[in-house]
Amino acid sequence: MPEYYPVYLNLAGKSCVIVGGGTVAQGKIAALRDAGADIKIISPQVTDGIKRAVQHGDVVWIQREYKPGDLGGAFIAVAATNVWHVNRQIHEEAENRGVLLNVVDDPDQCTFIAPSIVRRDPITLAISTGGASPALARKMREVLSEARILQWAELAGVLSQARRVIKEKRTAIDPTRWQCVITEELLQLTHNGNDDETVGIILSQLEDPGIPEMCPDLAHCRPGGCAKRAAMRAAEAVS
Ligand SMILES: C[C@@]1(CC(=O)O)C2=NC(=C\c3[nH]c(c(CCC(=O)O)c3CC(=O)O)Cc3[nH]c(c(CC(=O)O)c3CCC(=O)O)/C=C3\N/C(=C\2)[C@@H](CCC(=O)O)[C@]3(C)CC(=O)O)/[C@H]1CCC(=O)O
Ligand SMILES: NC(=O)c1ccc[n+]([C@@H]2O[C@H](COP(=O)([O-])OP(=O)(O)OC[C@H]3O[C@@H](n4cnc5c(N)ncnc54)[C@H](O)[C@@H]3O)[C@@H](O)[C@H]2O)c1
The missing domain is CATH 3.40.50.720 (NAD(P)-binding Rossmann-like Domain)
Incomplete structure (x- = not known):
């Protein structure tokens, strides 16, 4: 194969x-x-x-x-x-x-x-078994179509807006910093707050070096090195 x-x-x-x-x-x-x-x-x-x-x-x-x-x-x-x-x-x-x-x-x-396809706009999950079992690809599609993981798709709009602002300003953001910002709390916020407010919060978390639970400054925000991310990983390991 x-x-x-x-x-x-x-x-x-x-x-x-x-x-x-x-x-x-x-x-x-x-x-x-x-x-x-x-x-x-x-x-x-x-x-x-x-x-x-x-x-x-x-x-x-x-x-x-x-x-x-x-x-x-x-x-x-x-x-x-x-x-x-x-x-x-x-x-x-x-x-x-x-x-x-x-x-x-x-x-x-x-x-x-x-592939078998799961869509939650603008997210597309494509599943392939490499031809081993198309029936299994379908099964996984049916399971994933109902899975909670698809809720993350709701963040795509506000993250895309924030990303556009960052690109326009030509600000350098460490990729790990994005991972610190894309959290369950942000997901809650998209349910409760309005989009402009959420975009503002994303931008401040990305750019503000003074947020205590995050790296002290962007120079210290390195892949895998963020204090907040490390804490999240530790919490996940326990649960
Ligand atoms: C994903 C999906 C997308 C689509 O079709 O667009 C797709 N097959 C689907 C369903 C499905 N196909 C078959 C069954 C019966 C159960 C079984 O065999 O498992 C079921 C299940 C069902 O229908 O429930 C039979 C079958 N399929 C192929 C062969 C020939 C062979 O293997 O030699 C035979 C035997 C024919 C025979 O004996 O007469 C070949 C291919 N089928 C592929 C894709 C590619 C590999 C995908 C991968 O696994 O990565 C590939 C290589 C080429 C291609 O078609 O692109 C779609 C799921 C849609 C969904 O999500 O519901
Ligand atoms: N990839 C997959 O997911 C998958 C799944 C099931 C079956 N298959 C395989 O796919 C093939 C097609 O299956 P099906 O159920 O659609 O078959 P089918 O018999 O229902 O349809 C075959 C079609 O091909 C047309 N045809 C025949 N000779 C032709 C020619 N010379 N030029 C143009 N058209 C021609 C027929 O008119 C018919 O419309 C089979 O070989 C089957 O084993 C693949």
């Missing part, structure tokens, strides 16, 4: 060709559509779900069998027929054209595999 390199692709406006129109092809549509891909399905027959996606304007259906040349202009493609030698032909064309390819019945022929 290869060691895969996980990435998040920007597919907005990019051409995506799906060959085959069965239930597996249908299952691939939502994530590609949500990423803004321009999806074309080539298949003699398609499921009712794909027909609905065609009616909604999410995909274009070309009703015929695959022929070499169909990946012309594609950035990304999925071989989802149930015919091994057709998927193999698509793989060869993708290799020749340098098109990113997912072959649904043969991980060895894939340049990428699709």
Whole structure:
């Protein structure tokens, strides 16, 4: 099994060709559509779900069998027929054209595999078993979708705002300092306070060298060295 390199692709406006129109092809549509891909399905027959996606304007259906040349202009493609030698032909064309390819019945022929996805905007968790057990990837998605850890996503907005201010001011912040600030207390604050107030608190905690429980000054705020973080780790070890 290869060691895969996980990435998040920007597919907005990019051409995506799906060959085959069965239930597996249908299952691939939502994530590609949500990423803004321009999806074309080539298949003699398609499921009712794909027909609905065609009616909604999410995909274009070309009703015929695959022929070499169909990946012309594609950035990304999925071989989802149930015919091994057709998927193999698509793989060869993708290799020749340098098109990113997912072959649904043969991980060895894939340049990428699709993960199970948990979303809590703007956070996306992607789970892969490296092809060992897609059923396990689904199970973990279902468990993580209900998990408390997703609450941290609520902090993304205020942290992004604070980060923009820090970038504009060109202030140097030790990465560890961010970890000191991203706490359960801050999470509570996002529930109770307003965003501007919370951003203000984040900025003062990041920049104020006088906060006693934190490092005495930014020069002393070094990865793994923050007093507050060390105390948090100790508390976690006890609980
Ligand atoms: C995550 C997910 C995303 C998606 O499909 O977009 C996905 N498969 C999902 C479900 C699923 N697929 C299968 C089952 C039945 C139980 C089982 O086999 O475990 C279930 C479970 C179910 O449906 O409940 C059967 C299956 N899958 C592959 C083969 C071929 C082979 O292994 O040789 C066969 C045998 C076909 C046969 O025998 O006929 C291959 C792949 N499936 C992958 C992804 C890639 C590896 C992901 C990874 O593990 O890292 C990879 C390599 C290529 C790819 O498709 O990208 C999606 C979960 C969606 C969700 O979250 O609910
Ligand atoms: N990756 C996964 O998660 C996963 C899960 C289950 C099954 N699979 C595998 O995926 C494959 C597809 O499964 P399915 O359930 O969607 O099959 P399916 O039989 O429902 O659909 C196959 C589709 O391919 C089309 N097709 C056949 N020959 C074609 C050609 N020459 N050109 C274009 N289209 C053609 C058919 O018209 C049909 O729409 C199977 O090999 C299956 O073993 C993969």
